[in-house]
Amino acid sequence: MQKSEIAIAGDTSGVEFRLPVVKFPGADASAPKTYMQAALHAEELPGVAALHFLIPMLEAAEKRGDILGSITIVPKANPVGASQYVNGANEGRFDLGSRTNFNRDYPLLSGDERDSLLDGVEELLAAEQLKHHLLHMASGADLMLDLHCDDESQLYAYLHEVWWPEATDLAESIGLEAVLLSDGKSSAFEDAVTHAWQHGPLGNRKAWHEGRISLTMEFRGLADVDPVLGRMDAEGLYAFLQRRGVLKGEPIRKESFEGVVAGLDYVQMVDAPVTGMVLFEREYGEVVEKGDHLATIVTTPGDAAGDVKVTAPAEGTIVTRITRRFVRRTDNLMKIASRELSQAKRKKGGGLED
Numbered sequence: 001m002q003k004s005e006i007a008i009a010g011d012t013s014g015v016e017f018r019l020p021v022v023k024f025p026g027a028d029a030s031a032p033k034t035y036m037q038a039a040l041h042a043e044e045l046p047g048v049a050a051l052h053f054l055i056p057m058l059e060a061a062e063k064r065g066d067i068l069g070s071i072t073i074v075p076k077a078n079p080v081g082a083s084q085y086v087n088g089a090n091e092g093r094f095d096l097g098s099r100t101n102f103n104r105d106y107p108l109l110s111g112d113e114r115d116s117l118l119d120g121v122e123e124l125l126a127a128e129q130l131k132h133h134l135l136h137m138a139s140g141a142d143l144m145l146d147l148h149c150d151d152e153s154q155l156y157a158y159l160h161e162v163w164w165p166e167a168t169d170l171a172e173s174i175g176l177e178a179v180l181l182s183d184g185k186s187s188a189f190e191d192a193v194t195h196a197w198q199h200g201p202l203g204n205r206k207a208w209h210e211g212r213i214s215l216t217m218e219f220r221g222l223a224d225v226d227p228v229l230g231r232m233d234a235e236g237l238y239a240f241l242q243r244r245g246v247l248k249g250e251p252i253r254k255e256s257f258e259g260v261v262a263g264l265d266y267v268q269m270v271d272a273p274v275t276g277m278v279l280f281e282r283e284y285g286e287v288v289e290k291g292d293h294l295a296t297i298v299t300t301p302g303d304a305a306g307d308v309k310v311t312a313p314a315e316g317t318i319v320t321r322i323t324r325r326f327v328r329r330t331d332n333l334m335k336i337a338s339r340e341l342s343q344a345k346r347k348k349g350g351g352l353e354d
């Protein structure tokens with residue numbers, strides 16, 4: 001195991017961020033190269049817990065000679081966001097200096113542009129330096145897993161539709177409960193890696209997606225951080241790497257995948273019609289029918305006339321739910337994976353959310 005740090009100059013004098021990188025070189029240069037990172041949105045920690053338990057497993061595997069493909073891990077991918085506090089609360093999703101999401105607005109690389117991605121990087125603002133370093137590492141891999149989490153949620157993944165159903169091995173290894181398929185057209189990290197592959201050199205491949213995968217894992221909800229889940233998720237990641245020939249051995253975990261698979265255009269975004277206190281009637285993971293009562297938003301406590309009922313716009317499975325109970329008009333309350341096309345419009349960055 002090799003440990004290193006990437007230095008990122010802060011935007012003011014005397015400030016420097018350090019990005020830890022863990023690398024296992026691997027014994028077989030022809031085996032797939034893996035890149036994994038967690039907490040790109042700094043406060044999303046279930047992936048950090050999984051990597052915390054995975055790294056010692058990989059150290060043991062290395063001693064046994066079981067690591068074939070190189071594995072690069074960035075266990076805490078966003079020291080800039082982790083340092084941002086506003087009125088006592090961490091703000092790890094948006095860079096305060098540029099108002100951009102740490103998981104949007106990545107450079108979309110073509111040809112051999114990856115080779116020069118780090119040229120003059122120190123002249124950029126800190127958040128941009130971070131994005132360039134992460135994208136440079138990830139786009140050089142064959143398997144890229146970006147570990148996030150949702151508010152309250154099932155265990156699900158976003159990935160380009162070209163990799164389904166091949167990625168059933170991922171779903172079976174990790175125990176995914178849902179898969180959301182995208183068209184790769186956002187500027188999120190996962191799609192920026194896909195774009196670099198799509199528009200970059202093919203190498204020995206017949207097609208850009210052959211032997212590759214780039215995905216965003218949503219490891220359940222913000223509060224789903226504990227040793228039991230962390231160990232289980234580490235085993236899931238380990239099993240996936242075994243199935244892809246990065247690690248030797250029979251997969252240590254395999255579950256049948258029976259979850260919902262939906263394209264992004266089939267994800268019903270249930271947004272709050274008014275501001276108030278939300279009383280949920282349904283849990284995530286539940287299957288609902290069109291018109292089912294999902295929640296009530298109380299606008300005038302004590303006066304039922306002010307209650308606003310929120311119903312399901314279509315049938316489907318509730319994949320996520322907002323954590324907060326005080327909601328603002330337009331806030332997303334739930335995502336429902338459905339068989340019906342959604343009327344929800346994509347956000348500016350091409351994703352379901354800003």
Ligand SMILES: [Zn+2]
Nearest residue numbers: 041044148149
């Ligand atoms: Zn995230």
